[in-house]
Amino acid sequence: MPVVAFAKCIFNGYPSLIMASLREARRFNKAYAKDTSKGLKQIESRMMYFTHQIEKGLSHQNFRYGFGKRPLQYLAKTIHAYCQLNPEYADSMPYTSALAALGEYLRRHEGHGESLAYVHSLFPAGLLERAESTSGSEGGSLQFDSSSKRHNQTRTYRELAEERHSIREFSDETVTYEQLKPALEMAMRTPSVCNRQPTRVRVILDNNTISKALAIQGGFRGYPTPPALILLTSDNRVFMAPQEHNEGYTDGGLFGMSLLLALEEQGIAACPLNTMLRNGPEHATRRLLSIPDNENLVMYIAVGHFPSECTTCVSHRFHADDIVTVVGETKD
Ligand SMILES: Cc1cc2nc3c(=O)[nH]c(=O)nc-3n(C[C@H](O)[C@H](O)[C@H](O)COP(=O)(O)O)c2cc1C
Structure with missing residues (x-):
């Protein structure tokens, strides 16, 4: 193959696309929030994701009591990891937003002992007290x-x-x-x-x-x-x-x-x-x-x-x- 055609093929064709995809895959793989082991930003994003799951459940027209057992479990884990890694967690948007969503979850489940018992089994009492005193502007529905x-x-x-x-x-x-x-x-x-x-x-x-x-x-x-x-x-x-x-x-x-x-x-x-x-x-x-x-x-x-x-x-x-x-x- 002539040199110019070969260079064109490498820099302007399929091989170049494959190399770009591999570079992107490598960078994405290093960064993405696959679990809580990668770092604070990833934990924060997972916390926001699970907060959003709770917010979606809270905003259904046909509210389903006791919804969100899995997201609540994951939220508890990520909040715990987040607070350990971020000394300024208390004023951070993702944390206050998670607490506000949890607060609404608790208020909406008043009188539903089983659901409340489940939440209490996942989160520390102090955190739930703070969640209960949140206003709705930072999270929830x-x-x-x-x-x-x-x-x-x-x-x-x-x-x-x-x-x-x-x-x-x-x-x-x-x-x-x-x-x-x-x-x-x-x-x-x-x-x-x-x-x-x-x-x-x-x-x-x-x-x-x-x-x-x-x-x-x-x-x-x-x-x-x-x-x-x-x-x-x-x-x-x-x-x-x-x-x-x-x-x-x-x-x-x-x-x-x-x-x-x-x-x-x-x-x-x-x-x-x-x-x-x-x-x-x-x-x-x-x-x-x-x-x-x-x-x-x-x-x-x-x-x-x-x-x-x-x-x-x-x-x-x-x-x-x-x-x-x-x-x-x-x-x-
Ligand atoms: C590209 C994109 C994909 C989204 N996918 C979903 C989805 O699959 N399901 C869903 O319920 N919301 C989805 N959303 C909506 C987001 O949850 C929503 O935009 C985000 O929470 C911000 O809220 P807002 O749009 O009310 O301002 C998506 C939003 C964007 C921009």
């Missing part, structure tokens, strides 16, 4: 009335962003493509790399297909089938070099956020849902929805109309200062 969404089209970006919440239980009203179109048109303003616009959108309105897709997805169990489901994918045919191979997720993610805010502006409720599927479920999804090989799955969005009274998770956030590193700040 959140309620609002759908009438608060009536004037969303006149609201500022800040108001839309602050008051958008993932809604997982919708009213019985159907959703039509015509109702979604204005939000989809707005999301078309999403920037993308060199304006190549890789995002593709499937709007699924058939109840049977939605149930099948969500049964495979697995992260929406326990909720009624939403009236509509949107799937965002990214078309790899728009990319030109191996180093662009993840760009579809970036562009698709940006499109997803635009669409979520556009739906909110239109007074339509939504919840982003992951497409982090193992090989078998991914194949089943591709077959069910006829997704060709050249497209990557980016995310689903469950869509419906707001029920008159909405309940969702607080999903408390870090402050910007917690995640920002300023590089090269000038000093006076």
